[in-house]
Amino acid sequence: MSHTVRKLFIDFEKEEQWLNDMAAKGLALTEYSWARYVFEESGKGEYIYRIELLEDGIKGAKSVEYLQFMEEAGVERVIMNKGPAAHNKWVIFRRKASEGPFTIYSDTDSKIKHYRRIHRLWMSVALMEFIIGFMNVGLVALDYIGIVSNINLVMGLLxxxxxxxxxxxxxxxxxxxxxxQSDKLIRE
Known part of the structure; x- marks a missing residue:
């Protein structure tokens, strides 16, 4: 039987933990799209889930090679159901828990690189929102009386x-x- 859950996450680690908690309850993620997760009943704790932000989209050359490597290592990619999947960089991986522990990052440098990709993503989106927002607010100065100004002001502020x-x-x-980075310096 299929179960659909609508939930929005900002923190990928919390999302990953939630997916693993759902797996512990006997629900295996089979597909997802933005804020929508579809689960099928399975054995309790059958899968371990990991989430990663790829360097380029799913169809990018590096990503295709990496996804093939993961598949050869016995790791499945949960399919994104809707949306611009070809441009999506977030992937959810799962592997049978019976195959042992499942981690994506084996060293501190690869973890740092992953967090930097996420940081760049958030910063890029923030910058884009600021630019478009301030442009909308700036348009108010050009059209100081009228409905367009009100819409631009509200949209710009939002x-x-x-x-x-x-x-x-x-x-x-x-x-x-x-x-x-600090932990890495201490260990060196």
């Missing part, structure tokens, strides 16, 4: 707020990068 939210999302990721 985009600026959204940009600030994405900027805030990047802060914990940046802190994790700094902590990993």
């Amino acid at each position: 985009l600026i707020i959204l940009g600030a939210a994405f900027l805030l999302f990047s802060v914990p990721v940046h802190q994790k990068i700094k902590k990993l």
Whole structure:
């Protein structure tokens, strides 16, 4: 029997933990799209899930090679159901728990690289929101009386707020990068 859950995550580690908690309850993720997860009943704890942000889209040359490597290692990619899947960089992997522990990052440098990709993503989206938001607010100055000004002002302010939210999302990721770098220096 299929179970659909609608849930939105900002933190991939919390999403990963939630997927593993669902697997522990006997629900295996079979497909996902933005904020929509479809589960099938399975053995309790049958799978271990990991989430990764790829360097380029799913169809990119590096990603195709990497996904093939993961498949050869006995790791499945959960299929994204809808949306621009070819341009999607987020992937959810799963592997049978009976095959032992499943980690993607074997060293600190690869973890740092992954967190940097996530940080760049949040910062890029924040910058885009700020630029478009301030452009909309700037248009108000050109059309100081009229309905277009009101719409531009509201939309501009909303985009600026959204940009600030994405900027805030990047802060914990940046802190994790700094902590990993610090830990790496201590070990060297």
